[in-house]
Amino acid sequence: MFRLMVISILVGTIPVLALGSFAYYFFSSKIQRQVDQHNVQLLTETELRLEQLFMTIDFYVTQLANSPLLQDAAVWDPSNRKLHLSFQDLSVQLSRLQSFEMGISDVFYVNYVNKWVIDNRGVTLLTERPDLELLTSYASGNRSSSWKNEGTNGGSSVLLIKKTPLTSLSPSGVIGIRIPHYELEKRIKPAGESDVQLIANDSFDVLAKTEGTLAIGERFSDAFAARVTEALEHTTSAVIRYDEQYFTVVKKSSYNGWYYFSFYSNAEITKDSRTIRWITLLACIGVLLLTLLAATLMNRRVYMPIRRLYEAAGGLSAVGAGKRPDEFQLIGTRIESLISEQDSMHDQIKGQALQLRELFLFKLLFGEVHPSEAEQKARFYQLDVRWTRLRVMAVQFSDWKQSKYAELEWERLMFALRNMMCDLFPEECRLEPIIIGQYQIMIIGADQEDEHDFRQSMIVFTDRLNQLVRMNLGLTTAIGISKSYEHLSNVHRAFREACESLKHRSITVDQPLIFFEDQFPGKNVNVKYPTSLEKQLFQAVNELDFSAAQASLRGITEWLLAENVNYRELQVHLVRILIGLVGDSPEEPLRGLMQGNKTVFEQLFELDAIDEIEAWFEERVLRPLVRWREEQSQLQYQIITEKMLKLVHERFDTDLTLEKCAEQLNFHPDYLRRVFRRGVGVNFSDYIAEYRLSISKELLKNTDMTITEIAQKMNYQNSQNFIRYFKKTVGITPGQFRERLNQS
Known part of the structure; x- marks a missing residue:
C-alpha cells in the first residue's frame, strides 16, 4: 500500500512540476520576446522617420549642387560688383532649403577657389571668418557627401557636407546643411515613460536623446561600443543588456552608419514574470492536492485485489513474524515458478511433436503413407501444405572429401547446411529439412499457377544457397530438384527423382543445379537465338x-x-x-x-x-x-572539329549556323553538335558568338569603324542587338570599351 502511494505521488508530482516550470519559463520568455519586438518596431519607425528626413535633405542638396547656378559660382569673385544679382540668386536658392518642417537651422556654401562664404548672414570672405579652420576642414576626406557631428550639448548640431563638383577629386567648394540636435529629439518617440531613445554616430557620440530615468552621457564607453559592434557584426539589429536594470535594442543605419538605441527597463517584465510564477505555483499546488486525494482513493480500490491475490498465493504463511510483507515480490516469485513449470512442459511436448513430425516426413518420402491419408496427417501435425505445386530438393556437398574438413565433422557440416536452408527459404514455402544418407532433403511448395515462375523461384533460392555455403563453409554444393507435382501423395516419386538427378549429373559441365526434367537430351533441340x-x-x-x-x-x-x-x-x-x-x-x-x-x-x-x-x-x-x-x-572527331573551326574563322561575318556546317561537311547536325562539344568544350553557337565578340573588340581597338558598321560586319540585324549582347558579356557598351582603350 505504501509503495503504491509513493509511486502515485511521484507520477502525479513530476509531470505537474515539469509542466509548471515549463509554463513559467515559456511565458516569461514570450513576454521578453514581445517587448523586444515592440521596441524593435518603434526603433525602426524612428529610424525610417529620421532617415527619410536625411535622404530628403540629401536629395535637395544634390539637386542644388548639380544646378548651373552653383556650378558657375565656383569661379565668382565677390569683389566683382556685376555678380551682385548672381550672389542674390544663390542666397535665395540656399534659403529655400532652410524649411521649418525639415528642422534646418543654417545653409551655407564655401568657395575654396576665390575664398568666400555665403550663409544666412550674407557673403563674407573666408579669411575673415572666425571659424576659418573649421570651414577649411570640410574639404578633407575622400567622401563627396558625409554627415558630421558638430559642437557640444546645448549648441550642438549635425551637419551634412556635400563637396562640389560632386564627381571631382579636388572640390572647389562645399555646401553645408546644419540641423540642431533638438530638432532630432523632436522626432524621437520612446516606448514608455521610463524608456529612453537616442541616436549616436559611428564614433558612439550621442547626437540626440529623449528624457528618461536612465542617465546617459555625451559618449558611450569603449567597452559598450565594442559589445554593440560585435552584436551587429552579422545582423542589422540586436538586443543587448546595458546594465542590471536596463536592456537596449540597437540598430545600425545602412545610410550613414549611425546607431539607433532604445533603452527600456526590465522591471515591468520582471513584474509580469512574478505574476505568472505565483499563478503557476498555486495551480501546481492545487493539482498536487487533487493528485494526492485521487491517489489515496484509487490505491485503496487497486490494493484490494492485490491483497486477495497475495493471500491466495500463500503469502501470509511465508512471511515471518515482525516482517513487513512484500506482496509484489512474493506474487512475482510464485508466477515465475508457474511460468517456468509451464515452459518446461511445453518444451517436452514440442520436442515430442517435432520427433513425430520428422517421422511422418520420413514415411512420406519413402512412400509409407497411404495417399488418401497424406493430406489429413499433414494437417494433424500442423504442416502448412496448402500449395498448388511442390517439388523435392536434394542437396549434397560435391567437394567436401577434398576439403579441409574431416569425416568426423560431417554431421556438423550437415547441421550448418540445414540451418542455412531454413534461414533462406521462407517457412510458409517449405517443410523441415531431413538428413537421409548423403543428402539434405527438403519439400518445397508454392502457390504459383505458372510452372515457369515456380522453376525460376527455385533457381533464385538455390543460387543464394550456393553463395551462402561457399561464403561460410568454403564448399560447393550440388542440388537436384524433382519435377513439379500437385499433391502431397506424390512426394515419394519426387524424392526419388531428386536423388536420381544428383546421381546422373553431367561430368562435362560442372552444374550446381540439376532439374530432373532437364536430364534427357534432345528436349530443347530448337533453341531460340537471342x-x-x-x-x-x-x-x-x-x-x-x-x-x-x-x-x-x-x-x-x-x-x-x-x-x-x-x-x-x-x-x-x-x-x-x-x-x-x-x-x-x-x-x-x-x-x-x-x-x-x-x-x-x-x-x-x-x-x-x-x-x-x-x-x-x-x-x-x-x-x-x-x-x-x-x-x-x-581521330575523326579531331578532323571534323578542325574543319568546323576553319569554317567559323572564315565565315564568321555570314549567317553561319550549325545546319549550314552540317550541309557543308555532309554530316547530321546532331552529330556535329556532339563532336564540336566534345572537341572544343563549348556549344557551337556559344563559340561563334565568342569569336565574333573577340573580332569586334579588335575592330574597336585597331580601326575607326563605327559601331553600326561593326554590328553589320558581325551579321547583327541592328546595332542595338550588338550593343546589348556586348554589354551583357563584357559589362560595358562598345562605345565605353573604345573610350577606355583610347584613355589607356
Missing part, C-alpha cells in the same frame, strides 16, 4: 560502351545456358557473334586479336569451360575492338 541481345551487343561496341557490351554478352550466355545448351553449342553461337563483330573490320584490329599464329577462332575452340569462354571473349575480343574503335573515333 537476336535482340545480339543487336544490343553490336550497338554497344559501335557506341564504344564496353560495360554495356559486357552486360549484353553475359545476357546472351545466360540466355543460351537457360535453354540448356552445352559449352560446345555455346562456342558455335559465340562464333556467330564473333563473325558479326570482326567480319567487316579492317585488317589492323584483326592483327591485334591474333595470339601468336592462332586466329581468334582457333583460340575460341581451345577453351573448355563456360566461364573461360566468356572471360576470353570479353578481354580478347570486346575490349580490343572497343579500344580500336574509340581511337578511330577520336
